[in-house]
Amino acid sequence: MRAGAHALLEVVDARNRPFCHLAAPLVREQRLAHRQVCLLVRAGDGILLARSAEGWDIFAREAVPAGDSVQECAERLARRQELDNGRLRELGVLPPCPATGQAFVSLFSVRVTPSRLRLLAEDAATRLVLDQAELFGLARHGGDLLSPLLRHALLESGLLR
Numbered sequence: 001m002r003a004g005a006h007a008l009l010e011v012v013d014a015r016n017r018p019f020c021h022l023a024a025p026l027v028r029e030q031r032l033a034h035r036q037v038c039l040l041v042r043a044g045d046g047i048l049l050a051r052s053a054e055g056w057d058i059f060a061r062e063a064v065p066a067g068d069s070v071q072e073c074a075e076r077l078a079r080r081q082e083l084d085n086g087r088l089r090e091l092g093v094l095p096p097c098p099a100t101g102q103a104f105v106s107l108f109s110v111r112v113t114p115s116r117l118r119l120l121a122e123d124a125a126t127r128l129v130l131d132q133a134e135l136f137g138l139a140r141h142g143g144d145l146l147s148p149l150l151r152h153a154l155l156e157s158g159l160l161r
Helices: 024-029 070-080 114-120 132-141 148-157
Strands: 006-012 018-023 034-043 046-052 055-058 060-063 087-094 103-111 127-131
Touching (some): 034 114, 046 114, 055 148, 103 148
Parallel strands (some): 034 103
Antiparallel strands (some): 046 127, 087 103
């Protein structure tokens, strides 16, 4: 569904229950609670990060369009990132806060082969592979290099332990 040229998002209440649909820019401008999915790409102990305007970030994320489930959105995002051969597993949901952009963030892990992870990480300017210990060390001692969402997921939520 679209409102003009903008995708519609479901605005949700404090219990993550939808109560209306609004154009995505309005939801973001007004900082209304909505849903988002994020894909964390892993192979063995390696975790793939991507460069964003906010620093090193979770590999891929997307707001959930109105009418879609978080699972459908995560599967579509994985296909678009050519990760549909990996195992997709939901890790949990982060509640809305400033770090999540006021979204209920459903965090999914995609397991790929080590060779696939190396291919995805070929562009060293925009991709970075760290093992879990390195990532937690970076979050604790160089947190400003990470996006607020990734810092929050690592240090406050417990979903990535």
